Amino acid sequence: MKILFYDAKKYDIDSFDKELADYASIEIDYLDADINVRTAALAKGYDAVCAFVSSDLSAPVLEVLHEEGVGLILLRCAGFNNVNLEKAKELGLTVLRVPGYSPEAVAEHAMTLAMSVNRRIHKEYIKVRENNFSLEGLMGINFYGKTAGIIGTGKIGAAMARICRGFGMRVIAYDKYPNPSLDFIEYKELEEVFREGDLISLHCPLTIDNYHMINAKTISLMKDQVVLVNTSRGELVDTDDLIAGIRAHKFHGVGLDVYEEESGNVFENREADIMEHSVTARLLSFPNVIVTSHQAFFTEEAMEAISHTTLENALGYEKGEIPTGNQV
Structure with missing residues (x-):
């Protein structure tokens, strides 16, 4: 062959x-x-x-x-x-x-994004390299005792749920087909997961039904200062609505390994390009957003x-x- x-x-x-x-x-x-x-x-x-x-x-x-x-x-x-x-x-x-x-590879990256954006590791790394040891703008939250909302509990979602449980979090989830082996998860309706989650992590395939499942309406259901992570598919999130939510101070942090505009960027070196009107550039302009290069599997x-x-x-x-x- x-x-x-x-x-x-x-x-x-x-x-x-x-x-x-x-x-x-x-x-x-x-x-x-x-x-x-x-x-x-x-x-x-x-x-x-x-x-x-x-x-x-x-x-x-x-x-x-x-x-x-x-x-x-x-x-x-x-x-x-x-x-x-x-x-x-x-x-x-x-x-x-x-x-x-390797579902664990993706799940571990999802939690890495969540922890990094929560504790502002991306900002602190740059500050310390410039000999700036101030704590201004670095305040995080404890995940221990908080609620993790997992959307999709296939192999990757299940791995993320176990990680969250290990952090001492209450784990709730939405899935059309609940996994009975995950007896520590409380399965709820999708809107309930959006309302109750302090951390919301997306682990579902992209379908016609869930295209832009994260939008102005569902963002309005979420807690103030929620942490949102997406390591699944960029089109699950309406980027314009997400940006509006970030500007409205809805999110403590957003971690994205995938995003709608990634097709021209993913796995490519664009250091010399000026992306003046790019959605990606707009996302990267926010201090509480981390974008990685579709590397969760890597x-x-x-x-x-x-x-x-x-x-x-x-x-x-x-x-x-x-x-x-x-x-x-």
């Missing part, structure tokens, strides 16, 4: 090449460029393409892949909202993903799991034995 790997970074190549030694029947060629309507044509002669969560897998791109003879799309991620699944089905393209790699253990599962998906497709739960 020949795979064309789009948007390959050094860490991707290192991780996949290490795993590839155990897969003699699979060949990978790496491209710096991400996939789009023009670069999709480069997949001619390949059996599969490998793409990531921010890749363009819209209908026009899928049509080009189909025309060039590609039969398999390997997503090296769990999310698949960037794929036009109806068009893929129509064209007979198989789409495989990595449904779980640990050695997670990369190893992503590489292994992606190659197992390719091997399974080749043998006609697709791993259960990996097809979308």
Whole structure:
């Protein structure tokens, strides 16, 4: 099997090449460029393409892949909202993903964001480097004894819930399908979670129903000085409404590993760019906001799991034995 790997970074190549030694029947060629309507044509002669969560897998791109003879799309991620699944089905393209790699990696990053923005670590780091040891503007809150509101209790949400419990927090959650094994969680209606949470952390997939679930209305339900964290999908949050809430002093802190405008930024070095009208720049202007670069997944253990599962998906497709739960 020949795979064309789009948007390959050094860490991707290192991780996949290490795993590839155990897969003699699979060949990978790496491209710096991400996939789009023009670069999709480069997949001619390949059996599969490998793409990531921010890749363009819209209908026009899928049509080009189909025309060039590609039969398999390997997503090296769990999310698949960037794929036009109806068009893929129509064209007979198989789409495989990595449904779980390291939920603890994402959950740990979510709590890192929550703690960092709460205790203003990002501000203090800069101040101390300039020999400024003042405590002005650094006041935090105790998470111990507070209420953590978890939206979505799949593997990542469950890991975050356990972390919050370890901090001595009361844990409440909303999920259409409550997890009975998490007996320390109080499941509530979504509005109740918004009203009661001192920390609200999003851990749900993006769907038509929950697009912009964080908006002016739901923000108004939240406690004053709430901490909001999003490590799921940027489109869960209406950024304009979030900015309005920040300006109204609704939030003690906001930690975002994902955001609506990230597609042009994620995993890229834009140090030389001036983003004058950028929503990202507006978010970064607030002292109680931390934005990270869609890095919650990025640990050695997670990369190893992503590489292994992606190659197992390719091997399974080749043998006609697709791993259960990996097809979308």
